[in-house]
Amino acid sequence: MASKLLMEKGLSDVGRGKGAGQREPSRALEPVNNRMPISPQIYERLRRAITTLVMLPSEALSEQDLAQQLGVSRTPVREALIRLADEGLIDILPQRGSFVAPIRLSDVEEAQFIREALEVSVVQRLAGHASQAFIASVRANLEMQRKAVAEGDRELFLELDEAFHRRLCEEAGLPRSWRVIQVVKLQMDRVRYLSLPEPGHLETLLAQHVEIFEALEAGEAKQAGARMTAHLREVLRTVQRLNLARPDFFGR
Template sequence: MELGSQSLGAILDDANLTRDRRASQQVYDLLRRAILSLQLEPNRPISEQDVANRLSVSRTPVREAFIRLSEEGLLTSYPQLATVIAPIRMEALLEAQFLREAIECATAERAARIIDEDGIIRLRAVLARHSAALQAEKWPEFHLLDEETHRLICEVAGLRGLGRPVEQARGHLDRVRYLTLPELDTSRRVVAQHTTVVEAICEHRPEDAREAMRVHVRDLLPRLEGLRERYPDFFEEKPQFARRAAAR
């Protein structure tokens, strides 16, 4: 499988920041998406000044974006040495998995109890688009529609505000999920699981919706160790920065 690693220039040089949103938010969004999609691979150095130069902004909004990404565990800073894309940490993965399962299973159950006709139409529409993206093997679109499905379930359940903590929890899982793309069997299984969840919600079967969501969000767990063995550099911190820091 070919991963999507790109140069920082390829990611940022064509980006155009707009005046209608805070620059720090736009920098954060650009970098976060590149990190989660593995365009920026774990343990790769990244500098505030380089990002600022490529986006033609001051270092202040870039620093703010770096702080947010560090708080989410997506960047690691070694004082006086370097900032790197954080490695994928098993502890963070398992914590994210626990949080996501607790929220999303309860959300699916609630959605099944209260969904209306408009919600049914919207959920089935996004499911159809997700299936179409799979058939066309449009992987970036496939991934975005996966996120949209889960976000929409929160909205249908009347719990729109829970989308943000779920999205942050998914961030740690998404990099691992990108290691499985494009794997047709995995992607087909995702769509099949979404179909089971969505139909249970649309048919007002809350217990079935909860269980179907549980099966779905746990799907990646049995594969974690195998992926860690296959991509050890993504999961393990490069020690050279820490050694240099200790020597000073």
């Protein structure tokens, strides 16, 4: 039973606090929509537990257990599991059980394909149409990335990395595309989480970000796309190494 582990890693005690770490705006008279249902919160926690490998691939779950550990009833847990199954992070076998999906090479490769198709199109659309505010904010982001790398703060770098890619979609006016990317990216997040402690890796990623940005700023659509392709394919190298190092995480 892995319940203790989950507890210690901070899975329990939901609490009706604020949603995903958003900054509190200093303006009064906000829409007050903080009364968020807890079901999405459960989803969020479980998703994080999976992508950070707190819950290991192929591990058996159960609505009952998770509900107890999280301190809520089975219903919101079940709803979260269904959603995670939709996204391919969990396999639900009717009347048998729910299991953390093993890392499937085919899924990772296809996620890579989807992400590449979308993000390349995004930067190509964006090239030459970037606003000044956008340029400035991305430049600031890249500067923070540089600091994170210098300080060796991998966690922070990951967040900035994500923000960088999300920002591109937002500027292009494509929020739903980012949602899709976010979902398929989940397949790779587990891989990346393991692969971080590789020397020089963060530097490579940062350099690629800068190159993409420069092509974008210069309005060179084709080059921006090509560089994005090269950048995203970095992950594939990682998954190959990991497949050899930890074959027990992988499945059919």
